[in-house]
Structures are given as C-alpha cells and as structure tokens.
Amino acid sequence: MKSGRSGLEVIRRAILALFLREIRTRFGKYQLGYAWALIEPVSLVVVIIVIFSAMGAPGYTGISFPVFLGVGVVSYNLFTEISNRSIKAMEANSALFNYRPIRPIDTVIARALLELVLHAGVLFVILGFYWLFGGDVVIGDMPTLIFVYLLLTVLSTGVGVFFMLLTDIYSDAEKVLPLIMRPLFFISGVFFSFERVPRDYWPLLLWNPLFHAIELAREALSHNFRAQGASLVYLALCSIGVMCIALFFYRWRETKMRLR
Amino acid sequence: MIRLEGVSKTYRTQAGLHTVLRNLNLEIPAGAGLGVLGRNGAGKTTLINIIGGAETVDQGRLVTDAHISWPVGLAGGFQPSLTARENVKFVARLYAEKEEIPMILNRVRDFADIGEYFDMPTRTYSSGMNSRVSFGLSMAFDFDYYLIDEVTAVGDPQFRNKCDIALMEKKAKGAGFIVVSHDMDIVRRFCTQVVVLSSQGLRHFDDIEEAIKVYQNNG
Numbered sequence: 001m002k003s004g005r006s007g008l009e010v011i012r013r014a015i016l017a018l019f020l021r022e023i024r025t026r027f028g029k030y031q032l033g034y035a036w037a038l039i040e041p042v043s044l045v046v047v048i049i050v051i052f053s054a055m056g057a058p059g060y061t062g063i064s065f066p067v068f069l070g071v072g073v074v075s076y077n078l079f080t081e082i083s084n085r086s087i088k089a090m091e092a093n094s095a096l097f098n099y100r101p102i103r104p105i106d107t108v109i110a111r112a113l114l115e116l117v118l119h120a121g122v123l124f125v126i127l128g129f130y131w132l133f134g135g136d137v138v139i140g141d142m143p144t145l146i147f148v149y150l151l152l153t154v155l156s157t158g159v160g161v162f163f164m165l166l167t168d169i170y171s172d173a174e175k176v177l178p179l180i181m182r183p184l185f186f187i188s189g190v191f192f193s194f195e196r197v198p199r200d201y202w203p204l205l206l207w208n209p210l211f212h213a214i215e216l217a218r219e220a221l222s223h224n225f226r227a228q229g230a231s232l233v234y235l236a237l238c239s240i241g242v243m244c245i246a247l248f249f250y251r252w253r254e255t256k257m258r259l260r
Numbered sequence: 261m262i263r264l265e266g267v268s269k270t271y272r273t274q275a276g277l278h279t280v281l282r283n284l285n286l287e288i289p290a291g292a293g294l295g296v297l298g299r300n301g302a303g304k305t306t307l308i309n310i311i312g313g314a315e316t317v318d319q320g321r322l323v324t325d326a327h328i329s330w331p332v333g334l335a336g337g338f339q340p341s342l343t344a345r346e347n348v349k350f351v352a353r354l355y356a357e358k359e360e361i362p363m364i365l366n367r368v369r370d371f372a373d374i375g376e377y378f379d380m381p382t383r384t385y386s387s388g389m390n391s392r393v394s395f396g397l398s399m400a401f402d403f404d405y406y407l408i409d410e411v412t413a414v415g416d417p418q419f420r421n422k423c424d425i426a427l428m429e430k431k432a433k434g435a436g437f438i439v440v441s442h443d444m445d446i447v448r449r450f451c452t453q454v455v456v457l458s459s460q461g462l463r464h465f466d467d468i469e470e471a472i473k474v475y476q477n478n479g
Contacts, residue, residue: 017353024346025339029381095336100313100328101354255316 014101018093018110041122045073046129052191060193062225063218064136070126071221072190075214078119078149079156080181085111086160087167087174105250108164112157120149127221138223144232145220151239152213158242165246165253189214194229202229209238262288262311262328262405262436266320269306280306283320284462286455290326290404293437295447295468297475298457304440307457308409311438326404326436333408335394340383344372344393347382348400355401364400371396371426388415399426405436408450444472 027034049066059065086108093107131137139145159177166173188210197205205211212235215227264286270279280303288294296304309315310322312330330337338347345365352364369378372392374385382390392415398406406427415423427450431437437450447454447468454471456463458478465471 013354017350020353021339021342021346021350024342028346029341098309098312098314098330098334098337099351099354100330255318 010101011103011106014103014106015110015113018096018102018107019114022110022114037118038121038125041074041077041118042125042129045070045122045126048073058196060195060225063222064130066130066135067127067137067221068193068218068225069191070123070130071217072188072214074119074123074126075149075152075217076185076188076190076210077122078115078152079159079184079210079213081119082112082115082153082156083160083163083177084181085115086157087164087177089160090164090168104254105161108157108161112153112160115156116149116153138221140222141220145217148213148216148220148232148235151235152210154243155209155213155235155239158239158244158246161246161250162242165249168253184208184210187211193218194227209235212238261290261324262286262326262438263323264310264320265323267310267317267322268319269303269310269315270318281310281457282461286462286464288405288436288438291434291436292453293431293439293451295451295454295471296438296440296457297447297454297471299478302457302459304457305409308407308438308440311405312407327402328405329398329401329403329407331407331409332398333391333395334398335382335390338382338390338394341381343380344368344374344378344382344385348393348397351397352400367400368393368396371399371422388419391415392419395423395426399430402430402433403435405438406430408437408439408441408446410440410442447472 023034023037027037030036032039049069052069053065060068089107089111090104093102096102096107097104127137127139163173163177187205188208189205194202194205194211194215206229212227212230212232215230216232216235219225219227219230264284267281267284267286268279269281270277272278284307296307298304306315308331310317311324312328314330337351338344339350342350348365348368349361352361356364372378372389372395374389374392377385377389378393382393385393408427427437431450439447439450441447451468452466454465454468456465456471456475456478463471463474465474
C-alpha cells in the first residue's frame, strides 16, 4: 500500500469503485446482464413513440418525430432517475462509510455518472434502430449535445443532493420530489416544443432548465430544427448555480448527517 | 500516530440530546495496542467509528496521517447479491493499487478457504463463511492500525486459531491495535495500554491489570 495519495486520487478511485459496484449490483444477476440496462428504457421510449405517432402527433420542421420524442423522453428520464436515485444513494450505501476513502457525496456522483452513461446509451440505441429502419438521423452538433447532457447531469445531481440533505433533516422531503417530477413531464416539452406554445405563455415555461436542455439537445440532433427560446447559457447558469447551492449545503451538513 | 483532541459526540434521540463522548483527549502512538473497556453504551463503538472515519465529531478533531483499517471482520459492507470475489475487488479498488488487486484476491481466497463459494453471492453464505471472507479481507492489507470491535469469534476453533496467528503476525510487523472487547485475554495479548470509558469520562492506564480491575469492579 502506498501512502500519500492525493485527495483527488482518493475521490477518483472511490467513484470508480462505486460505479463498477453499482453496475454489477443492478445488472449482474440477470442472464442477459447488462443488456437489460438498455432493453428496459429503450422499450419504454419505443412504446411512447409508437403511441404518439399513432395518435397522429404534429410534426416539426427540421427534425423527425421519433427523434424529437426520443430526445424528450430520454432527457426527462435522465433528470428524474438521477435526482430520485441521489436521494437514496447515501442511505443505500451507508454500510460503506466504514471504508474511509468513501464519502457520502461519492455515492451520489457514482450513481449520476452511471445514469448518464446508461441514458446516452439508450439515446444512441434508439437513434440507431430508427436509422436501421430507414429513418432520418443526423447528428448535427455533437459537442453541444455532449455539453447539454453534462449540464443536465450536473443539474439533476444538484437537485438530488439538495433533496437528499433536506430528507436528512425533514424525512417528508423525499415525498415532495416525486410530486414535482410528475407535472414536469408535462411542462418540460417532452412531447411538444416552444414553437407550438403561444408567445404569451412562454414566461410560464421559460424558467424550467429541463425544457431548455431538451430543446437544445433536439437542435443538436437535427438538420435545422431551431430551439426557439432555449439558451445554453441559461441552462449552464442554472445547473452550476443549483450544484453550487447543493454543495454549500452539503459542506455545511456533512459532519451533521446521520450516516448510520 | 493517532490523536484525538477535545473530541465530543452527541446524538439526537427522541428523548433529547445524548452525549456519548465529552471532551476526550487521547494519543495512540504508532505500533501501540490500546484496549478500550467500558460498559455497554459507554461509547466504545462510537470511539472506534470516529477513529475509523465512519462517524464525524461534533467538537474537537482527529489528527492522523496513518492508514487505519475498517473494523476488522466487518461484513456489513458486503453487497449480498455480489460474490465474495466482487465484494473483495470493490474494497481492493479503494485501498490498493490496480496491479495489487489480483494478489489481494488470492490472499483473501486462500485465507477464507471456502472453495467455490468464493464465486457465489454472499447472501448464500453462512455467518461463519461471511466472517471468513471479511476477516481475510482485513488481513489482506497492511494497515498501520487495526480496529477491532468485539470480534465475536465465529467459526470453528481451527479458523479462530488462524485469525489469531494472522493478527499476531500483523503485530509483529509493527501494526497498532485499537481493541474493544469484553474478552480480557484478547486485551492482555494485544494491548499495552488501556482506557476505561464511563459516564465520568475517560481514564487512562498503562498497567493493564489495574485497568481490568477497575473496569470489573465498576461492572
């Protein structure tokens, strides 16, 4: 054993070890193993796409409808999965705090990274299938797409950490997040776009960074779909702002938390 | 070296605040064996958890640059759906360099000596098998200090003997020990000094027999 390992190296190792453990625990027990990580969410998204397409949902210029909807559902799922799982991350891993290198926040980060990898995989499998069946798939702006999803991950983790700490103080807080999540599905543009919303109602929706993320990701995956009203700067400010607040809160609470 | 400076720890309970440790000062030199005696609820496990980093202090601080083990034989960190190999790998990733991981896996497998169970989910293990793996895991690393919190000796006499030898080897290599036990033989063998925890605070003894006497008289 070597001593004098730097703080950053300890954190990197802890997160990597937790990440691998989480994958193993969640998918290792099945015959099809890691395939389930993708099969489940992919089939969910496919069902939603089929239903909406059958209902004759309106098309948008510059982007095909399955891509439009796929991006919406995957992004919304990424947000809810990360924030919901973050709340439970510490509690579920509390026995691991006996191992010195692991700090509570590491368990949250490891889970968030796993969700990001899974959902990126889901998105590309869906795009891949659609392309195989002759669909029109373009990756117009890969750097922006990556950046948007990183920011969305930061935002969701920040929200999750915040509610995790709140739950530690008031246990009812964990019931509040799902209450917020459900309406978000309908007001975050999962299945519609700013384009179709009358301008008068924009202020009611524009505050929502998730809406911005979804529209920006669509723009990056289209020929010439325009993310009207959405702003990468606003998404970045929101994500980093929420994360900073969560981290300050965490620093204040870390020593007071009930680890066991 | 491990030093506790003015450490206090209070728990919130439904009956109000409960102070377990109050303004505690303690220094444990490298290679020392410290026995911690006290009645149930005196704060022995809290003290071990603070030294091990599993609990934080309310006041004061813990000063150390030593490698300190998790409580020896701790199996609570095992994920039941994973095999012993996977669980061991997880801990090895935290504490060892990448190229040392195969060696650690071998050490634990040899020590545990549970055959093909090593590659089966730990939820299928008997408590004896569980402690074989978890004890082997603690012994696979060279820590500066080992935390021992009531190793309730499970397993057959042969295995207990094996554990004993492994701990003595660590001691011979110069490792320190912090031992919580109601078994005075273990305290006598591993400790060079003893603290007795009680509601009056902490009393430090260099004479182990004297400490045992005080502890047993106060029951």
